[in-house]
Amino acid sequence: MTSTITIDPLTRVEGHGRITIQLDDQGFVSDAHFHVTQLRGFEKLCEGRPFYEMPSLMARICGICPVSHLIASAKACDEIMAVKIPDTAMKLRRMMNLAQILQSHALNFFHLSSPDLLLGMDADPATRNVFSMASTHPQLVRDGVRLRQIGQLIIELLGGKRIHPAWVVPGGVTEPLSVEQRDTILRMLPEALTITLRTIDLFKGIVDRFPEETRAFGNFPTLFMGLVDDRGGLEHYDGTLRIVDAAGSRVADGFDPRRYREIIGEAVEPWSFLKFPYYIPRGYPEGIYRVGPLARLNVVDTALTRWADQELAEFRQLGHGTVLSSFHYHYARLIEILFAVERIEQLLSEKEILSTHVRAHAAPNAAEGIGVSEAPRGLLIHHYRVDGQGLIEWANLIIATGHNNLAMNRAILQVAKRFIRGDRLQEGMLNRVEAVIRAFDPCLSCSTHAVGRMPLAIDLVGAQGELLHELRRR
Amino acid sequence: MSKPRLATLWLDGCSGCHMSLLDLDERLLELATKADFVFSPLVDVKEFPRDVDIALVEGAIGTDEDREKILKVRERSRLLVAFGDCAVTGNVPAMRNPHGTCCVLARAYHETVTESPQTPTENLPRLAERVCPIHEVVAVDLVIPGCPPPADVIHEVLTELVAGRMPDPARLSRFGQ
Numbered sequence: 018m019t020s021t022i023t024i025d026p027l028t029r030v031e032g033h034g035r036i037t038i039q040l041d042d043q044g045f046v047s048d049a050h051f052h053v054t055q056l057r058g059f060e061k062l063c064e065g066r067p068f069y070e071m072p073s074l075m076a077r078i079c080g081i082c083p084v085s086h087l088i089a090s091a092k093a094c095d096e097i098m099a100v101k102i103p104d105t106a107m108k109l110r111r112m113m114n115l116a117q118i119l120q121s122h123a124l125n126f127f128h129l130s131s132p133d134l135l136l137g138m139d140a141d142p143a144t145r146n147v148f149s150m151a152s153t154h155p156q157l158v159r160d161g162v163r164l165r166q167i168g169q170l171i172i173e174l175l176g177g178k179r180i181h182p183a184w185v186v187p188g189g190v191t192e193p194l195s196v197e198q199r200d201t202i203l204r205m206l207p208e209a210l211t212i213t214l215r216t217i218d219l220f221k222g223i224v225d226r227f228p229e230e231t232r233a234f235g236n237f238p239t240l241f242m243g244l245v246d247d248r249g250g251l252e253h254y255d256g257t258l259r260i261v262d263a264a265g266s267r268v269a270d271g272f273d274p275r276r277y278r279e280i281i282g283e284a285v286e287p288w289s290f291l292k293f294p295y296y297i298p299r300g301y302p303e304g305i306y307r308v309g310p311l312a313r314l315n316v317v318d319t320a321l322t323r324w325a326d327q328e329l330a331e332f333r334q335l336g337h338g339t340v341l342s343s344f345h346y347h348y349a350r351l352i353e354i355l356f357a358v359e360r361i362e363q364l365l366s367e368k369e370i371l372s373t374h375v376r377a378h379a380a381p382n383a384a385e386g387i388g389v390s391e392a393p394r395g396l397l398i399h400h401y402r403v404d405g406q407g408l409i410e411w412a413n414l415i416i417a418t419g420h421n422n423l424a425m426n427r428a429i430l431q432v433a434k435r436f437i438r439g440d441r442l443q444e445g446m447l448n449r450v451e452a453v454i455r456a457f458d459p460c461l462s463c464s465t466h467a468v469g470r471m472p473l474a475i476d477l478v479g480a481q482g483e484l485l486h487e488l489r490r491r
Numbered sequence: 492m493s494k495p496r497l498a499t500l501w502l503d504g505c506s507g508c509h510m511s512l513l514d515l516d517e518r519l520l521e522l523a524t525k526a527d528f529v530f531s532p533l534v535d536v537k538e539f540p541r542d543v544d545i546a547l548v549e550g551a552i553g554t555d556e557d558r559e560k561i562l563k564v565r566e567r568s569r570l571l572v573a574f575g576d577c578a579v580t581g582n583v584p585a586m587r588n589p590h591g592t593c594c595v596l597a598r599a600y601h602e603t604v605t606e607s608p609q610t611p612t613e614n615l616p617r618l619a620e621r622v623c624p625i626h627e628v629v630a631v632d633l634v635i636p637g638c639p640p641p642a643d644v645i646h647e648v649l650t651e652l653v654a655g656r657m658p659d660p661a662r663l664s665r666f667g668q
């Protein structure tokens with residue numbers, strides 16, 4: 018008799034999801050699905066609204082990475098206005114995106130994933146959380162809270178508000194940076210660097226405890242996609258798309274992200290509100306690819322900053338051509354935090370960063386605009402069409418977590434096959450299935466933009482489709 | 492006296508209200524010593540527990556599943572707090588109402604799709620025809636406006652509630668803030 022396991026809700030992820038695992042007659046895993054269970058309809062609900070409202074509206078797709086939505090949306094609006102925004106505005110936007118990558122990566126590592134990594138995958142679920150760790154690992158928790166806070170403070174200093182700042186607008190930003198703000202940010206950076214380096218050391222000290230997880234956590238060949246700058250360096254604001262295969266060979270390079278529709282298709286499966294983007298030339302589902310920190314480090318030639326490049330060299334040793342195990346998203350995330358800190362410091366040292374010319378004004382001059390940015394979780398695309406008055410007629414959004422949907426589904430199947438036996442089900446087995454999802458750091462609020470939020474639950478379903486076991490932790 | 496049992500839940504929202512809760516930073520850890528977080532996206536509890544003293548709910552009611560959840564939360568909680576503008580007014584998620592559920596689904600799963608366009612339904616909740624704020628479904632004891640409510644406001648409200656007093660958040664925050 019076959020059966021299904023359901024994990025619902027998925028916890029310690031940014032959103033609502035559910036996992037179902039199908040078992041065959043012998044109690045072996047035969048299939049697994051990751052369901053996103055809500056749709057919010059942003060692609061439709063924006064219709065009829067003026068284009069200049071879009072950044073503030075679209076930021077509400079996600080409270081964890083609102084800045085990346087602000088930026089992709091504002092860039093699409095810059096195109097609708099047909100303006101080239103002032104250089105300083107571009108740098109300030111870039112800085113805010115990096116601050117957000119810093120805080121979002123810190124949230125994933127410290128608040129959500131570290132209980133698995135430091136207390137262990139089989140630890141008691143009642144205490145497997147950041148609140149308990151405040152007594153067992155006080156330094157780590159303090160570091161995590163502080164690092165995330167530094168990212169949020171930089172966002173607040175720039176934009177006046179930590180979540181949904183209205184500072185990024187079509188044409189640039191609303192306020193320039195003052196000397197005092199610059200100096201306040203500069204004073205926080207050394208501490209951020211120290212915390213990050215300390216955390217990387219700690220991570221390297223524990224990673225050997227997870228040989229099986231490293232082997233089975235979404236460890237398979239796929240394509241990898243990310244933006245790179247004109248030197249092949251790590252890029253989160255502009256640049257062109259590069260796609261490499263599992264061996265590290267370039268499948269596409271220098272590709273203008275505005276032409277995304279030529280290479281990125283979107284498929285629908287009946288069991289998830291989250292769509293399944295794929296690389297069109299390879300078809301569906303063979304066109305599976307990954308985005309986000311792991312993919313970005315796999316596509317670049319260099320990080321272009323000192324500490325991040327040093328770690329990048331070590332990161333590359335983990336694979337041949339590319340690093341394939343999704344477990345290494347954790348390490349990649351820490352390296353990107355280093356990069357963000359270093360890059361923010363570079364940007365602040367440039368003289369024109371204090372320029373007061375930070376906004377271009379124009380009426381709508383083009384009927385269409387496409388804006389991209391690298392969100393913490395990967396490439397984000399906003400695409401709008403407007404009428405003559407600048408009212409939105411049509412919108413399409415492809416968000417980071419969506420790109421990883423095929424890979425996340427394949428990853429939970431791999432983990433489930435490796436760790437789950439229907440006849441002796443243990444909580445720790447299910448936690449590993451959730452932990453691989455945490456490694457991808459899916460943003461379930463983002464995923465549900467068009468789509469919904471995801472509660473995560475595991476159902477064990479029988480061969481006849483009957484519900485055998487629902488694992489809901491109490 | 493045992494510590495108050497605190498729960499936080501996320502329905503049809505963007506998680507921004509929960510992020511603002513996290514923006515309490517070290518004050519959140521301090522709060523966790525005065526109250527027990529018995530249910531929250533941050534802890535591994537899968538079933539909403541009984542005897543909750545304070546439940547903070549982010550987001551509007553967007554699916555039949557949200558509706559079931561809020562009924563259960565109401566039944567099991569002494570004090571239910573509508574946390575942020577989406578919970579209080581419907582806010583952004585309710586902007587889909589004038590377009591109708593079927594147009595929203597058509598845009599997402601038919602018009603923008605290149606492979607097997609179809610409306611997903613298997614194992615998934617049904618979208619509500621009309622997104623509504625929490626108070627249309629259950630009685631709400633306290634509202635905290637803001638999109639999201641600022642961390643300082645959340646801190647003051649929770650400190651008061653945990654101490655057994657009733658705060659007045661309307662004095663501290665406003666809609667759309």
Ligand code: SF4
Nearest residue numbers: 504505507576577638
């Ligand atoms: S009130 Fe604002 S911040 Fe809170 S969930 Fe709704 S959109 Fe997000």
